[in-house]
Amino acid sequence: MTRVLAGAALAALCALQALALLRAPAAWLPAQVDVTLARTAAVDLDHAALGAPAGDGGRLHVSRAADGTWWAADDGTGRPLLVQDGVRQRRSGSVALAPGQRFQLGVLQADVRAADVNGVSFTAGRTVWHYDGAVVRRDGVPQPACPDIHLGTRLAGLWNRIAPRALASDRPLLFGGNLDCGNRIAVAGLALHAATIAHHRDDGGYLLAPAAAVPLLLIENGRADLLAGRPLRLAAGQTLVAGRTRLTILDAGDVLRLRPGGHVGIYPDAQRRLPPGVTWTWVARAPWTLPAQAWTPLLAVAGFSCAAALAAALLADARARVRAGVAAGAALLLAGAGAVLFWLQRGGAPAGAGIGLVVAWAALAFTLLAPRRLDPALAAALPLLAVGLLAQLDLGLGAPDTAWLRHFHKTSALLALGTGAATLARLARPARPPAQARIEAALLVLTCAALGALLLQVAYGDETGVFDLQPVEFAKLALAALSAHCLALACADGPAPGGAWRRGLRLAAPVVLFMLLLGVALVQVDDYSPLVLLALWAGTMMLAQALATRRRGTALALAASAVCAVLAVALLRGAGADGIARWDFYADRFLVWLDPGTHPHTGQQLLQGARAIAQGGWRGADGAFGLAALGQGPGFALRIPAVQDDFAASFFLQRHGLVAAVGLWLLQALFLAALLHLAVRCWLMAGRARDFRIAWLARLRCFFLAGGAAFAFGHFLLSWGTNLAIFPVMGQPMSFLSAGGSHLLFFICPLLGAAAASSQSLEENESCRSTSNMKP
Structure with missing residues (x-):
């Protein structure tokens, strides 16, 4: 019955996805942009003329020299122009610092004394400044922290002083303002960010760049040159980044040929007035296109899948050969197809939306049909996954540029990859429970990988992650597994096996990982929502242990703490903004929350989200629960910052209304209840087990699911x-619901895989008990 209900809900949602794809409006976009200029001629082009979405600010000055070379510079009104050549990246108006140079910014005159792998040193009057990419030193002494920075930036500055340079977090040197502090050098009469010096890790250089329309004079070899508007040379094979659009330079001969990628404008027809000398090669957006470079890896994946199916069938029991072979082959095929689609999306040539939709359907159908008995947690998760795919597909199909649809491409690819990988891990599970030492070794490897990924984010990434991934999501998974291991041992009847150092390692590993997660939340993220998330998780795990060990006093104390937190939020809401002192970033967040109308810039997410929710009403903006607007333009919702991530629920409420949102909330509650019910079943199984290893493994699954x-x-x-x-x-x-690829791949899919494995283990255990009870 559970499988039938889940299948019916899944079929209805997949039908809505197909309807959105069929109703998507016609879309044309430039596949190639050609710019023709005579030698010594120049032209000013806005970003939209090069394929960027309409309304993208900024203009480019494109010129051709007498020798036929092409040059480009920005006008300083939009995002800076970037040119990437392999790993090297240059910004328009920037210059790599070298010894012997001089630069003048307002009243500041500086002589560059050294610029090497150890940093850049320059003198300004009698002051010697040294910057190594992370710390600014004045006459050899690190500058004190600035008084207006928040706690996370202050901790990052302290970390940079004591950490090795390879692990330090890069912070650009800023010129301007009235105070020498932190990573700032004051320049009288100029605002902060008038110019920057940034470390370029790829080649170890230090780039000096002015802000828009700020006169910065560079003196080199007796020649003075204004950096603002300084052009960059263009050559075939480079990538030109204009605004948010990436333009691959195919040819830079008599004609400058560019191939737009990333944020490319979409138009209802192949008609657009272009400046003289600019021509476009139009292409229609087709939902069933597959790039030519995808066929070779897909054929290789198909071959490996057939080989895996044959190997699994030969190794399995005679009665289960067909089922094992089909499961292994399908899982590997799904994982490989997801990896290929993700590779295409990352390479800027994604497959059509229909291809991604078919792959996502295959992943959902496989998850529905593969288990012998569908657990309620999986039954609730499948419609939730389908709702998220529908929301992201609907958001991208009617958007004015291609960037919005990439969230759907990424989600569908990672869903297939994660589903296939989780199924392969479950199929590779040994028939007998593994030894505790092996599981502890696996947890140790998982911990080391999570710690390394977090350190990598601190050193090379920012709050958005590193290399387009979020190591925090993987660290959440490792933290949940390590804590479950510790609690499973703590709840054992007898003393935990192993020596003192092993017991200490078991207790220390989760603590170290938890503290590092806190550090990343404070240093990398300008928000305390990760701290609230970790506090909720820690309180829930403490409550689970208290209930498992029957400590009613602890459980009541935790419940009372939760009630007090809710009352505190309610009282703060009622007190208003007058009682909060404006002292740092976090206090500003409270002020924006309490009174967003007086903070229209920083509170635009709340204001625009509230407007979108009001437009949706009870039955959606179209009055038909979003059915009449499927595949059409999202309208006002695209103006909400981070509408694909943090404010995905606002788009859902605007499109489908409050009634559909209540249904989504109930489905989420059902998923959580099913997970907790499965955790309780695992705990009861541990109480009935007569073997310490089986009991410990059941408790491990219980606390991991919790x-x-x-x-x-x-x-x-x-x-x-x-x-x-x-x-x-x-x-x-x-x-x-949100377009969180790392959250889906590193946390949701492993959690669903663990739920499926736990349900299968319970089923096998109950079957063995029934068989043993039938024996005389």
């Missing part, structure tokens, strides 16, 4: 609270 449910509950709570202005946080992605 921890995963706690993190999922935190994401649901914070996301709804942000969109409905219940909590003063900037938000977290809503599980299943």
Whole structure:
């Protein structure tokens, strides 16, 4: 019955996805942009003339020299122009610092004394400045922290002073303002960010760049040159980044040929007035296109899948050969297809939306049909995944540029990859429970990988992650698994096996990972929502342990703490903004939350999200629960910042209305309840087990599922609270609904795989008990 209900809901949602794809409006976009100029001629082009979305600010000055070379510079009104050549990246108006140079910025005159792998040193009057990419030193002494920075930036500055340079977090040197502090050098009469010096890790150089329309004079070899508007030379093979659009330079001979990628404008027909000398090669957006470079890896994946199916069939029991072979081959095919689609999306040539939709349908159908018995947690998760795919597809099909549809491409690819990988891991599970030492070794490897990924984000990334991934999501998974291991041992009847150092390692590993997660949340993220998420998880795990060990006093104390937190938020909401002192970033977040109308810039997410929710009403903006608007333009919702992530619920409310949102909320509650019910079943199985290893493994699954449910509950709570202005946080992605690729791949898919494996283990255990009870 569970499979039938889940299949019916899944079929209805997939039908809505197909309807959105069929109703998508006609879309044309430039596949190639050609610019023709005579030698010594020049032309000013806006970004839209080069394929960027209409309304993208900024203009380019494109010129051709007497020798036939092409040059480009920005006018300083939009985002700076970037030219990438392999790993090297140059910004228009920037210059690599070298010894012997001089630069003048307002009243500041500086002589560059050294510029090497150890940093750049320059003198300004009698002061010697040294910058190594992370720390600014004045006469050899690090500058004190600036008084107006928040706690995370202050901690990052302290870390940079004591950490090795390879692990330090890059911070650009800023010129301007009235105070020498932190990473700032004051320049009288100029605002902060008048110019910057940034470390370029790829080649170890230090680039000096002015802000828009700020006169910065560079003196080199007796020649003075203004850096603002300084052009960059263009050559074939380079990538030109104009605004948010990436333009690959195919040819730079008599004609400058560019191939737009990333944020490319979409038009209802192949008609557009272009400046003289600019021509476009139009192409229609087709939902069933597959790039030519995808066929070779797809054929290789198909071959490996057939080989894996044959090997699994030969190794399996005679009665289960067909089922094992089909499961292994299909899982590997799904994982490979997802990896290929993700590779295409990252390479700027994604497959058509229809191809991604078919792959996502295959992943959902495989998850529905593969288990012998569909667990309620999986039955609730499948419609949630389908709702998220529908929302992202609907958001991208009617958008004015290609960037919005890439979220759907990424989600569908990672869904197939994660589903296939989780199924392969479940199929590779040994028939007998593995030894505790092996599981502990696997957890140790998982911990080391998570710690390394977090350190990599601190050193090379920012709050958006590193290399387009979010190591924090993988660290959540490792933290849940490590904590479950510790609690499983702590709840054992006898003493935990192993020596003192092993017991200490078991206890220390989760603590170290938890503290590092806190550090990343404070240093990398300008928000305290990750701290609230970790606090919710920690409180839930403490409550789970208290209930498992029957400590009613602890459980009541935790419940009372939760009630007090809710009352504190309600009282703060009622007190208003007058009682909060404006002292740092976090206080500003409370002020924006309490009174967003007086902070129209920083509170635009709340204001625009509230406007979108009001437009949706009870039955959606179209009055038909979003059915009449499927595949059409999202309208006002695209103006909400981070509408694909933190404010995905606002788009859902605008499109489908409050009635559909209540249904989504109930489905989320059902998923959490099913996870907790499965965790309780695992705990009861541990109580009935007569073997320490089986009992410990059942408790491990119990606490891991409880921890995963706690993190999922935190994401649901914070996301709804942000969109409905219940909590003063900037938000977290809503599980299943938001376009969080790392959250889906590194957390949701492993959690669902663990739920499926736990349900199968319970089924096998109950079958063995029934067989043993039937024996005389």
